[in-house]
Amino acid sequence: MAGATRPDDGACVLDTGALEQLIELLRADGYRVVGPQVTDGAIVLNTIAGASDLPAGVTDDQEPGRYRLRQGTPEALFGYAAPPQGWKRFLFAPDETLWRAVRTEGGFRCEEEPLASGRTAMLGVRPCDLRAVDILDQVFTRSGVVDPRYQARRAATLIIAVECTQAGGTCFCASMGSGPDIVADDANSGADIILTEYTTAGAPLLLARPVSGRGGELLASVQCRQATAADCEAAAEAVKSAARSMGRQMPADVATLVGRSLDHPHWEDVAARCLGCGNCTAVCPTCFCSTVEDSTDIAGTTAERRRRWDSCFTRDFSTLHGGPIRSSGAARYRQWLAHKLAHWWEQFGRSGCVGCGRCITWCPVGIDITAEARALTEREGRTDANH
Ligand code: SF4
Ligand code: SF4
Structure with a gap:
């Protein structure tokens, strides 16, 4: 129990x-x-x-x-x-x-x-x-x-x-x-x-x-x-x-909130602060993306394939057919947050965030996933009214 x-x-x-x-x-x-x-x-x-x-x-x-x-x-x-x-x-x-x-x-x-x-x-x-x-x-x-x-x-x-x-x-x-x-x-x-x-x-x-x-x-x-x-x-x-004594909380309806906010102007606000360093994905205990790299020694006798953690905050991560499909910082941050809090439900039937707070502590500019989600709520009325 x-x-x-x-x-x-x-x-x-x-x-x-x-x-x-x-x-x-x-x-x-x-x-x-x-x-x-x-x-x-x-x-x-x-x-x-x-x-x-x-x-x-x-x-x-x-x-x-x-x-x-x-x-x-x-x-x-x-x-x-x-x-x-x-x-x-x-x-x-x-x-x-x-x-x-x-x-x-x-x-x-x-x-x-x-x-x-x-x-x-x-x-x-x-x-x-x-x-x-x-x-x-x-x-x-x-x-x-x-x-x-x-x-x-x-x-x-x-x-x-x-x-x-x-x-x-x-x-x-x-x-x-x-x-x-x-x-x-x-x-x-x-x-x-x-x-x-x-x-x-x-x-x-x-x-x-x-x-x-x-x-x-x-x-x-x-x-x-x-x-x-x-x-x-x-x-x-x-x-x-x-x-x-826990001082932060995530809005209860965050999955649907994010799902209906994909064109929200707040993504640009976050992008103006985000350095694209990928710290948030490195410290997140649930981020599981990886890339593979092949290399060959100079004599051509041995090749090896390595796998290493990757981050959706890099341009290379979404590069297909010569260019990244998420070319802006706003698109990359939205991808990360929307996957964690909304699309993970469609993929795995649960949230991809466990609320550990690491991405907040270890973001060098202090971007706070709970505050960004709340900002979508706070601006939602104004956005709906204006559009
Ligand atoms: S708070 Fe959520 S998104 Fe941030 S590092 Fe922890 S599990 Fe990942
Ligand atoms: S840790 Fe902060 S600055 Fe770095 S990519 Fe994540 S949100 Fe952007």
């Missing part, structure tokens, strides 16, 4: 020592454990060796075009919002070789690039990012054509999600139905274990809900105590307080 409040769900309470044990168990079982870590003034996702690598007592300030770390609740391990990177890079590599062709006596021999072996445990996946992983699962494995590289990595991944107890300055997951709690039934969430951090007598604790069989086995192997009703209530209240 989402946001468990009963102590009879097999929920238990972990302190930092028990989390350390959990990480040790995963590492002993051959998992590479990836989690948040402070590096160069930001919280980044990296291989961690133990709980001491997590950002204890650190929080973040996020605003349009601005990100800073500062001191947060002492000892809290997850007291910050969505970090700059999403988790997609561990499932859908930013840049990778797909195959090589090697010249032989009689022609060429093609060799598929092997995937790195081993399993990955992703620790600290936020509810919005868990929803984003489910969107990527749908795109890469449940939409008719399976991407074997994504599928293999996903099958080798264990997810420990962490509900949000502090809203970021730019996130709006509550209005997208993707946080700050795990909004799907736990069993359908895609997580193996769900954690919620809360504070009792000044000490941060983690309420842990087992979801998958493997998650249950892991929790049964660490020294934790059974959760009481008071633990569950404290954890649920911490998540509710994050929802209450």
Whole structure:
């Protein structure tokens, strides 16, 4: 169940020592454990060796075009919002070789690039990012054509999600139905274990809900105590307080609003500010566009095909028959926003935005997808009246 409040769900309470044990168990079982870590003034996702690598007592300030770390609740391990990177890079590599062709006596021999072996445990996946992983699962494995590289990595991944107890300055997951709690039934969430951090007598604790069989086995192997009703209530209240303090929201009817605003003059307003840098697509946990490039060595003995993330903000992205079909900044921004918020529904039956706020924080000029959508609403009356 989402946001468990009963102590009879097999929920238990972990302190930092028990989390350390959990990480040790995963590492002993051959998992590479990836989690948040402070590096160069930001919280980044990296291989961690133990709980001491997590950002204890650190929080973040996020605003349009601005990100800073500062001191947060002492000892809290997850007291910050969505970090700059999403988790997609561990499932859908930013840049990778797909195959090589090697010249032989009689022609060429093609060799598929092997995937790195081993399993990955992703620790600290936020509810919005868990929803984003489910969107990527749908795109890469449940939409008719399976991407074997994504599928293999996903099958080798264990997810420990962490509900949000502090809203970021730019996130709006509550209005997208993707946080700050795990909004799907736990069993359908895609997580193996769900954690919620809360504070009792000044000490941060983690309420842990087992979801998958493997998650249950892991929790049964660490020294934790059974959760009481008071633990569950404290954890649920911490998540509710994050929802209450969320400062942004997306208009509820945004899909139809965007659909009827394709000729709106506001797209030109955004284009006048947009640099076309593509940061928003790079940080977005659901953007899945890629391009492939073929290259040959100078001797002509080996060729390789690489796949790398692409962005609909580049002119090359939509170049067909000698020219881009979206030649203006206005057309490119409209394509990105309209795909995320409207056309994704036609394609996949859901929104392509999970409200993580990264595109707002990491846009160098602070373009805010919620404000741009709202501007379509605010101008709609005037536009209709004038046309
Ligand atoms: S569009 Fe922006 S807020 Fe929505 S999922 Fe992508 S990065 Fe997050
Ligand atoms: S990050 Fe901002 S400036 Fe860069 S392409 Fe996206 S909207 Fe434009």
